[in-house]
Amino acid sequence: MNKIIKDSISIIGGAGHVGFPLGLAFGSKKYKVNLIDTNKKNLNKIKSGLPPFYEIGAKKILKKCLKKKVLFFSNDLKTARKSKFIIICIGTPINKKLKPEIKYFLSLFYKLSKIISKNQILIVRSSVYPGVIKKILTILKKNNNNIVYCPERIVQSKALIELPKLPQVISGFDKKSVKEVSKLFKNICNKIIISSIQEAELIKLFSNANRYINFAIANQLYIMCEKYHVDFDRIRKMMKLGYERNLNLPSSGFTAGPCLLKDTMQLSSFYKGKFDLGSAAMKINESMVDLVIEKVKKIKNYQKKTIGILGVAFKAETDDVRDSLSIELIKKLKKRRYKVLYNDVYHKDPKQHEIKVVIKKSDIIIIGAPHKKYENLKFSKNKSVVDIWGFLKKI
């Protein structure tokens, strides 16, 4: 039988946005962390001291972990055999019909069931469709029922700042595993909330749906303001002045990325397509791309102009372009044969141009992602600026 090492953690999806910072957080404590990932390129980057994506504070902590020799790297699942804890952080996508695509995710557990032993604890960190954890239990049953669901609720790029601050929801079928995992997470976070599996599944998805719908409220009001030529940002500012109940109204903009829409749609699937508020939020948030195009079409001689997009990441201060509406906008503009240039200060792409080139050569400037570095840029008066975020306004 394999000898289990009790302070060893294997993270499957260890080079990803959730797995990598989590590995650093545990590596900074007393744990040895085995990052298992199919993406060899990103594993090699981490091995050489470079975070594979923008993550605040990661470079420094990675350097320390590498110096302490607490990080291990592999693309072989079998290396998880010796770890007391196996944390699963791989993606849980939805398909073109907006339904959860869990076949690939579940196939991992069939593989794991042939590898793991009864003394190991499996921790699912990926965001799952309600009922999936129970399904995993049936897959693993003969070999292991120590399965614990610990959803991740960090905001992307700020994992290392948020992990110690956010309460960690922990749920499982077996009390002993829940206790051991609570002890494990106590090393990296302040507060533990114990819940049932179904509660944890819903807490995670409700949290993202709540944010997605909240952004849709702002976008809906923005769309209304556009129709009646009223300044949404002025109204929003006045609404909030001395009136606490309006403080949760976010700014308008592209609501996108790999989590919010996906998790709202996971919830919609769970509720058999009757999540009306979720569907309405999707319709509104996704319509912001067409609204930008309509704004462009109101500019005189727009067909002959060059359009410059500043920011292609899905939101400010990240290099992540997954499910970015700014990218969707570029695709739609190019399909209409408009001349488009773009820049992103975080996402490096060989086809992009320098900020100054984009500004100089473009007649129309669109803010695609409101990165702070664009905040104080000056545009000459002959340029039209489309800024649905209210980012450049000094109200």
Ligand SMILES: NC(=O)c1ccc[n+]([C@@H]2O[C@H](COP(=O)([O-])OP(=O)(O)OC[C@H]3O[C@@H](n4cnc5c(N)ncnc54)[C@H](O)[C@@H]3O)[C@@H](O)[C@H]2O)c1
């Ligand atoms: N990104 C976020 O901020 C965030 C926040 C909360 C929850 N989540 C959830 O966490 C999960 C992961 O999201 P992510 O953004 O980190 O995705 P990601 O794509 O950045 O990371 C997933 C990693 O898993 C690896 N991988 C895929 N299949 C594998 C396999 N069979 N074996 C080993 N490695 C494999 C990929 O190469 C990738 O590096 C999703 O369920 C997501 O919804 C993400």
